[in-house]
Amino acid sequence: MPDLRSAAVPDLRAGDHVRGPAGAPLVFFYGDFACPHCALAHARLAGAPLRVAFRHFALRAKHPRALALAHAAEAAALQEAFWPFHDALYADHGSLADPHLWERARRLGLDVERLEADRRSAAVAERVARDVREAMRAGIVATPTLVAGGALHPGPPARALLEALAAS
DSSP states (O other), rough: OOEEOOOOOOOOOOEEEEEETSSEEEEEEEETTTTTHHHHHHHHHHSSSSSEEEOOOTTTTTTTTHHHHHHHHHHTTTOOHHHHHHHHHHHHTOOOOOHHHHHHHHTTTTHHHHHHHTTHHHHHHHHHHHHHHHHTTTTSSSSSEEEEETTTEESSSSHHHHHHHHHO
């Protein structure tokens, strides 16, 4: 198991992207849609009996498309499609350029023109920036990082970690 650092347990906020059984243990997933390790973490979390809150840790210095993808996901959220868009990004991790984003949006029934306008808005940029600032204050330095029970769990989660978190 990786070295764990302690972190303040984040609070859920209005508008957080959360899914999973209401009574399940809550895990915050700080991720980046351009990160291949995050795609692996997403796949491993998919079958875990956990309640997952996704927060952005998108840094252009690590992945040039990180901010554009985070903004697109938040724009999709404004059309009530954060999780389907999130899943589509991780499902086809090799196709992250704008034409692929527009095609995903069309397949999901989203208004592509609205998505483009919203992803360039100050409100969407601030939403992503808030998540990144919070992650940095919590000591997160890499993606993916799970935060659960006051501990940081960097890297794709192993099955043993997911089982321990689910049992907590």
